[in-house]
Amino acid sequence: MSDPNEQLPETEVLQDRTDRPVVRVGGTVHRPAQPWTPAIHALLDHLAAVDFPYSPRVFDVLPATGTAPATEVVSYIPGESGPAGWANVVDEKGLRAAARLLRDYHQAVAEWSPATPPVWSGGRTGTGGPGELVCHNDFGPWNIVWNDVTPVGLLDWEYAGPGPVMQDVAYALEYVAPFRDDEMCVRWLRYPGRPDRRRRLEIFATEYGLTDTTGLADEVIAIQRAGLDFVRQLAEEGHERQVEMVASGYLTEIANRIRWSEDHRHLFD
Structure with a gap:
């Protein structure tokens, strides 16, 4: 049974697009996985292996559940971006x-x-x-x-x-x-x-x-x-x-x- 006093991770909508919503959950970023996600993750894993410090790190791909698509999970990089x-x-x-x-x-x-x-x-x-x-x-x-x-x-x-x-x-x-x-x-x-x-x-x-x-x-x-x-x-x-x-x-x-x-x-x- 979950602890009712347990603090849930902070969430923030980073991109509110119907075709590609992006949400920060604590120190991670969640977005729908795509057919090319394995290629992107292979690239990001390579960049991590050679100590390129600027790319997100791959955490997981969560399986689809019900109407929710499979979701990739990568690290969140704090700072200013966008406009x-x-x-x-x-x-x-x-x-x-x-x-x-x-x-x-x-x-x-x-x-x-x-x-x-x-x-x-x-x-x-x-x-x-x-x-x-x-x-x-x-x-x-x-x-x-x-x-x-x-x-x-x-x-x-x-x-x-x-x-x-x-x-x-x-x-x-x-x-x-x-x-x-x-x-x-x-x-x-x-x-x-x-x-x-x-x-x-x-x-x-x-x-x-x-x-x-x-x-x-x-x-x-x-x-x-x-x-x-x-x-x-x-x-x-x-x-x-x-x-x-x-x-x-x-x-x-x-x-x-x-x-x-x-x-x-x-x-x-």
């Missing part, structure tokens, strides 16, 4: 730290070659060919856990999968350079004024370890185009989240971002 991340990466110290975090992740996963090829979201398998590794594929300020301008964690690994190294770099640069117009930078992304985009791109590239920034703007535009195609594909396949995004006009928003990037490539080269 708070934008202000932290505006600071050049935060920008440099984010670049080093991505570099450190790539170094930690570069030699990973599990005996059983992981199966990722979208049906991709393995860990990549020459010049590729398992990218995070959603490396933005909102998915970094921050202590002031110092990263202490990296979240949301659900889109991880094999790809060229520059795929993660270009994805990050879209958001941290950023490839957005001045009004959005000031109004929504916490910049005090017009950002020096070329300088920010160069800082991130240098801290990551690149010796040449030639072609990076084109890499970012290619990632933006791929993102548009990916959202459209998932919507056509009936994924709830992407269906809602397309219905709300998200594809037009992405197309406008691509057009802005193409018209303002000179700000980055």
Whole structure:
């Protein structure tokens, strides 16, 4: 019989989405397991084994019960994340730290070659060919856990999968350079004024370890185009989240971002 005086773990809804609710329970995070969860857990277990300190640790997968789906349980990383991340990466110290975090992740996963090829979201398998590794594929300020301008964690690994190294770099640069117009930078992304985009791109590239920034703007535009195609594909396949995004006009928003990037490539080269 349970003790009526026993204190239950504190709970907090971290993400209230019907297709992917995320709840903190004490020092753990619970979310519905997906077909690719074994691949993500294999990746996180590898990162734990090589002492990469920024990734959640895998605790368990709870079986489905009644109408409740199977649930993955990983460690909770305290700190600021989500919208708070934008202000932290505006600071050049935060920008440099984010670049080093991505570099450190790539170094930690570069030699990973599990005996059983992981199966990722979208049906991709393995860990990549020459010049590729398992990218995070959603490396933005909102998915970094921050202590002031110092990263202490990296979240949301659900889109991880094999790809060229520059795929993660270009994805990050879209958001941290950023490839957005001045009004959005000031109004929504916490910049005090017009950002020096070329300088920010160069800082991130240098801290990551690149010796040449030639072609990076084109890499970012290619990632933006791929993102548009990916959202459209998932919507056509009936994924709830992407269906809602397309219905709300998200594809037009992405197309406008691509057009802005193409018209303002000179700000980055």
